[in-house]
Amino acid sequence: MASKQNSMTVIIRRCAAVAEESHHGGAWKVAYADFVTAMMAFFLLMWLLNATTEKQRQGLAEYFDPTIVHAPAAAAMGLDGGESDDPPADQSAAYTPSADRQMQEIEQAIQNALTGTGAESMQRVNLLRHVVTRVTDEGLVIELGDIIDEPLFHGESAEPTPALRELTAILATVLGRTKNQLAIAGHVRGFPEMLVENPVWPLSDQRAHAVRRLLVEGRLDEGRIQRVTAYGDKKPRNSNAMDPQNNRIEVILLR
Secondary structure (H helix, E strand, O other): OHHHHHOOOOOOOOOOOOOOOOOOOOHHHHHHHHHHHHHHHHHHHHHHHHHOOHHHHHHHHHHHOOOEEEOOOOOOEOOOOOEOOOOOOOOOEEEHHHHHHHHHHHHHHHHHHHHOOHHHHHHHHHHHOOEEEEEOOOEEEEEEEOEOOEOOEOOOOOOEOHHHHHHHHHHHHHHOOOOOOEEEEEEOOOOOOOOOOOOHHHHHHHHHHHHHHHHHHOOOOHHHEEEEEEOOOOOOOOOOOOOHHHOEEEEEEEO
């Protein structure tokens, strides 16, 4: 029995490993993922363009492209004259979004001051109709303009009306809380060409200086006013150069 077991042949079978079929590679998956991501970004961009205002889109653009502008002081100044929460990279520069935010805060403060509270609110809401504000590359432009049957000056003179006196008093208070330099520009409507002496240049100059004096009377530091400019009728507000709504004074809070 033992000899029979010893005579048994042991067979060992070795199976060669079957090579796996080669893959085509995963590059197409990466390309497809990139395509899907790009499409999602595209549709998100289109949604943002339709769901935001022009000012919001400008803010988004400035957030992703923070260009540098020179501040008028060693540091960007806040609304109350203190240093901004976002200090500049050095003592002569500040990020554009911070500067624009400052201008928007001042713009809102002016609107709040003109709106007023309590019994005086309705009267100040009427004053607000004379005011148009906008932020430009130069700074915050505060435009004080005539409206139908409610001019800011008496006749074709540089004598301010009570409405203008009240407006400039409010402006002097709000602008007094800032440190930016100021500019004042005078604009008037056109007059018929047959006049012997066209009054547009002296009138726009006199009205600009009248607003300067009113702001100073409101305790605004006169040293902050960098220039007073007369534009005559050269930059009308609308196509009809003789429209009284072209009569306006621009008070510019410079960057």
